[in-house]
Amino acid sequence: MATFEKGILGGFSGKVGNVVGARWRGKNVMRSLPQRGSYVPTENQLLQRERFKEVVTFLSPIKDILNRFFGKQQGDKSAYNLATSYHLKEALIEVVDGFEMDYPKVLISRGDLRGLENPAVTTAANQVVNFTWADNSGQGNANPLDQFVVVFYAPDLNVFQAYEYISAREDVSAQVTLPAFLAGLDVQVWATFVTQTGNTAAISNYLGVLTVT
Structure with missing residues (x-):
């Protein structure tokens, strides 16, 4: 210099x-x-890049949901950053040709709110999906007016569909009509409760895979 x-x-x-x-x-x-x-870069560094790429590619479409419902910001780490860290550590599995998400371990929300009790999901004609659960209002911080949120993911198309505030905890049921282009495809399903203000969420439930009819 x-x-x-x-x-x-x-x-x-x-x-x-x-x-x-x-x-x-x-x-x-x-x-x-x-x-x-x-x-x-070393082989380990390349491996870490592939892991990170897989998680970010998967989570990016639901970044807004994660930023609102995946805990609280910690220092300079946003809720989305925390979600990324969680999925890198807990929800990624190695396969023959790389990595893929471990769907049962995927979370769409994380918080201290009481979650769903005895959730169930069924399908009906014309892309209709029905949900039921037990009303556990009054247990812990569960409120009758907590709102139901559900996220679908179609791996074949790499497409998410999210539905927020569609039913209250006390309603014990909800119904969603998916887009026609998902008919005949398998979708992964996660659901949760959030407070009316959206400030607090429950740890989401994985409800399995279903075929849209």
Whole structure:
């Protein structure tokens, strides 16, 4: 790094050719651009990149839901960051040609609210999906007006469908009509409860895989 007060360039900031100019401690300084090295990532680093890519690709479409319902921000880590960390550690499995999500361990929400009790799901004609559960209002912090949220994922199309605030805990049932393009496909299903304000959520339930009729 060199310093200079006057010259053909004068004081400048930024890159010019293969040098960079700036002000540092009241002086004009100039340094050369760093040379590209011959860095080659290790096999373990490449493996970690593949793991991270798989999780982020899967979670990105439901980032908004995760940011709202996956716990509270911790320092500079958003709820989505926390969800990413959880899924990297707990919900990813290695297969012959890479990695894939372990659907029963996937969570769409995480919090201290009382969750679903005895949930069940069935299908009906015209892409209708019916849900039932037991009303556990009054147990812990469960409120009759807590709202039902459900997320579907179609692996064949890599498509999510999310439905929020469609029924209350005290209603003990909910019905969703999926888009026609999902007819005949298998979908993974997760459901949860959130408070009316959306400030607190339960740990979501994995409800299994079903074929849309």
